[in-house]
Amino acid sequence: MATSSISGLASGLDTASIINQLMQLEAIPQTKLKNQQSVENDVIKALRQLNTDTALLASNAAKLATAGTWQTLKATSTSSTVTATATSSASPSSFTIVVGQLAKSAQTSYSADVALDANVLTVPGDPVVLTAADGTTHTINAGTGTLTDLAAGINAAKAGVTATTVRTGTNTYRLLLTADTTGAGSAIDLTNVSLGTATTDLGQDAQLTIGGIPASSKTNTFTDLVPGVSVTLAASAKNGDTATVSVAQDSSSVKGSVKALVDQVNALLTSIDTQTANKTSTTAAGVLAGDSTARSLRSALLNTVFGDGTTSLAQYGIQTDRYGKLVFDAEKFATAYAADPAGVAAKFTSGATSATDGWAARVATAAKTATDSYTGTITSAITGHTTTVDRLTKSIADWDDRLEIRRASLQRTYTALETALSNLQSQGNWLAGQIASLPTYSS
Known part of the structure; x- marks a missing residue:
């Protein structure tokens, strides 16, 4: 319940100001608590960012610690018309490829020059049947029977064939049918159409030889030509083009991953400092000055360079400097990895036990x-400061x-006080009045 005050009515003092100043003194302990709370909140914010x-x-390190990350086989080709890719299931190898032919789509063209609005059905009202390159047949809705409607009907059927009207003169067009996919198959054919002579160009599979062994593919990509290795022929490839495809360990990607992790560790160490x-x-x-949690984390991260407490990673390109940071020698790492990929990978990945990590x-x-969400040292520190x-x-x-x-x-x-002073002043004024009213006597 608020209490009103009379500020200086009798005393002339600014009692409201005096009370405010006295309250500031009374509030010093609370102010200290508020300052401490602000500091604690800043610590919590810093710890959460650190977390x-x-x-x-932890997430990025765990990725680099998996064996799959170190499957760095790369396929290269000596020819610009032959490209190769390798997956983790590939093995180091080298083989020669000779291009036979490229894959192509089947096509059928018609010789008659007709207007787009000309009727092209042999028997109006009878169905038009399309035979696609895969041998399937499809009934086409030819609409009114014009060339435009016939082409639109073929495309709407989504039968694996695209119809195109090719302009050959003033208001004259011819129909071209093209298979949507490459590879050998049946001839594309239409029934019940009057479009002149049909010229058919059958599709064909891509062909090559690998070490003298013939191989074919419906597309220009030979998936898993050898286990884990796929080869693609460029559109500019010609019969007889030769390429040597090599599959070997490539340190560039894993080297970049190691460098990125070193940089991330250093960034965290700098932030902690x-x-x-x-x-x-x-x-x-x-x-976080004086915070043991952050300093302990710093020590733990820096000590990871020493696997068993004595052996460092210097021979693999990682060591510490005098400033307590990590230094990565990319050239030394690449040399070590080229000499013993499996051995170097073991120095970075998860082992059978934590002792061999x-x-x-x-x-x-x-x-x-x-x-860790439950037992992590940073998590516990955040919980402790939050409790505070x-x-x-x-308390505030x-x-x-x-x-x-x-x-x-x-x-x-x-x-x-003001009331008492006011009463005293009233009494004084009354007494003064009484005294003033007394008779005076002259001698």
Whole structure:
């Protein structure tokens, strides 16, 4: 319940201002609590960002720790008209390809020059039947029987054949039918049409020889020509073109992945250093200065370079510098990987036990230990600081109640003071009046 006050009516004092100043002094403990709460909230915000960054590191490290990431076989070709790709199921190999022929689509063209609105049906009203390159037959809705309606009906049938009207002169056109796919098959044919002589060009499969062994494909791509390796013939390929296809380990992609993880670790270490920096004569302390959780994470990440505590990854291109950061030597890594791909992969990927885990797996473990939703060290730290904020929030609210009571008390005190002074002034004025009314005597 609010208490009103009379500010200086009798005393002339600004009692409202005096009360406000006294309340500022009374509120010093609460102000300290609010400042502490603000600091705790800043710490929680920094820890949550650290948790997010560390969780992303854990995810990327786990990817690099999988054996599949290190299946880096790459297929190359000595000819621009022959390209090759390799999957993880391929094996290092080399073979020679000789192009036989390209795949092509079946086509049928008609010799009659007709107008688009000319009727082209032999027997109006009878159905038109299309035989597609795959041998299937389809009844075509030819509409009114004009060339335009016939072409539209063929395309609407979606029978694997595209009809095109080709302009040959002033208002004269011929019909061209083309299979939607390449490969050998039946001739494309139409019944009940008067379009002149039909010229058929059968489709054909692509052909090549590999080491003298013939191979064919309905398209210009030979999928899994050998296990895990597919070959594609360019449109410019010619009969007799020769290419040597080689499948070998390629360190460029995995080297880039290792470098990216090193860079990500260094970025996180730099962030931790900034957040945990102590105050100097020229810079303020970091928001996580003195925080053991962040410093422990830093140590854990840096120590992943040493698998068994003594052996480093220097021979594989990773080591620490005097600033407590990682350095990656891409050339040294590439050399080691070219010499022993499986051995180098084992130094980075997950092992049979945690004791045999490689570097990427150890980074993933260190990061997951910090960010686990239930047992993570960062998670626990966030929970602890959140509990502190909740306690401070309650204490601040309690102080609001205390300060409200104290203000009411001060207001009552000063109101009583003003009332007493006012009464005294009234009595003084009455006495002065009484004295003034007394008779005077002259001697």
